[in-house]
Amino acid sequence: xxxxxxxxxxxQIKSFLALARHLSFTRAAEELGISQPTLTVQIHQLxxxxxxxxxxxxxxxxxxxxxxxxxxxxxxxxxxxxDAVMNFSNDRAQLRSGTVRIAAMPSISSSLIPxxxxxxxxKYPGVSVQIYDIDAExxxxxxxxxxxxxxxxxxxxxxxxxxxxxxxxxxxxVFFPEDHPLQSKKSGKITLKDCTEFPxxxxxxxxxxxxxxxxxxxxxxxxxxxxQEANFMATALAMTxxxxxxxxxxxxxxxxxxxxxxxxxxxxSPHLYRKIGIVQKQNKRLSPSASYFLKDLxxxxxxxxxxxxxxxxxx
Numbered sequence: 356x357x358x359x360x361x362x363x364x365x366x367q368i369k370s371f372l373a374l375a376r377h378l379s380f381t382r383a384a385e386e387l388g389i390s391q392p393t394l395t396v397q398i399h400q401l402x403x404x405x406x407x408x409x410x411x412x413x414x415x416x417x418x419x420x421x422x423x424x425x426x427x428x429x430x431x432x433x434x435x436x437x438d439a440v441m442n443f444s445n446d447r448a449q450l451r452s453g454t455v456r457i458a459a460m461p462s463i464s465s466s467l468i469p470x471x472x473x474x475x476x477x478k479y480p481g482v483s484v485q486i487y488d489i490d491a492e493x494x495x496x497x498x499x500x501x502x503x504x505x506x507x508x509x510x511x512x513x514x515x516x517x518x519x520x521x522x523x524x525x526x527x528x529v530f531f532p533e534d535h536p537l538q539s540k541k542s543g544k545i546t547l548k549d550c551t552e553f554p555x556x557x558x559x560x561x562x563x564x565x566x567x568x569x570x571x572x573x574x575x576x577x578x579x580x581x582x583q584e585a586n587f588m589a590t591a592l593a594m595t596x597x598x599x600x601x602x603x604x605x606x607x608x609x610x611x612x613x614x615x616x617x618x619x620x621x622x623x624s625p626h627l628y629r630k631i632g633i634v635q636k637q638n639k640r641l642s643p644s645a646s647y648f649l650k651d652l653x654x655x656x657x658x659x660x661x662x663x664x665x666x667x668x669x670x
Contacts, residue, residue, distance in 0.1 A: 361404045365441075368434045370397035371409060375427055378417045450479040453644045457486055458497045459507040460563075461588060462525060463631065464488040466607040467659065468507075471652045482644045491563045498634050504645035506634035507652075509563055519632035523656050525605035527568075527627040528619045530595050537601065537620070544623040547571060554582035554600035556591045563629070568603060571626050589613040605629070 373383040384394045402409055409423035459468055464486055472484050487503060494506035499516050510519050529550050531537045540549060558565045572579055582600030585591040591602040592613040603622060608614060633649065641649065
């Protein structure tokens with residue numbers, strides 16, 4: 356017998372259980388859909404692997420040995436467990452079940468992500484999708500801790516644990532009521548200076564968007580009247596609709612259902628845009644479900660031409 360350590364395989368166990376049921380090589384081979392010589396080889400290999408004799412056989416009959424009878428229940432359980440593993444793996448591979456977890460910036464979570472979820476779940480209804488609507492720094496942390504499959508955000512600081520693939524560019528736009536004085540300047544180029552002539556509704560100071568705008572204001576030597584601060588784009592847009600002020604948000608807000616009754620225009624500046632990337636952990640492969648979701652997300656982004664603005668178009 357073989358004295359090296361090895362593990363019985365799926366076919367060997369199925370062959371053993373079929374022969375144990377029928378105690379006939381002919382009937383067991385028929386059940387398994389294999390030839391009798393193949394069945395004999397499988398049984399012999401299993402006995403070699405376990406270093407025991409499982410059957411007493413001669414020309415007249417086949418009988419389980421005491422060892423074979425003692426191993427019958429454990430091997431039945433092992434086959435059940437292997438079946439469960441195979442079914443689980445196949446379900447994941449065929450996208451019949453599973454979960455995709457994504458961390459995304461609010462501008463993406465409120466625009467591209469909902470459309471992608473609808474398209475994805477129409478094709479793969481058994482796969483659930485969990486979205487974490489958080490800021491850029493939190494996205495990086497969740498990806499590093501493997502709490503999500505991938506993130507959609509911005510590069511904050513150099514980090515060897517993550518990779519960021521270019522995804523899209525968001526240009527900043529000013530949103531204002533349809534009867535606002537800025538309406539008359541839409542035919543030209545609206546600048547940040549034009550925007551500062553009116554009370555502004557900006558996102559909170561910790562957001563990457565606010566930091567970008569504050570930096571541009573300082574570098575341009577512009578003063579601004581802050582009417583209100585908002586945590587969410589929908590809140591900033593609602594305040595704008597109520598004539599509290601105007602707001603500057605990424606162009607992804609255009610696809611947000613909260614822009615009804617508002618008009619918008621790009622803010623022309625070589626700096627008021629931001630690169631958005633797909634954030635993944637270094638050397639970590641995406642699951643099949645996450646890979647297909649990302650593929651659909653890219654397709655949705657390409658369909659939304661508002662995301663194709665770039666630095667050269669701002670000048």
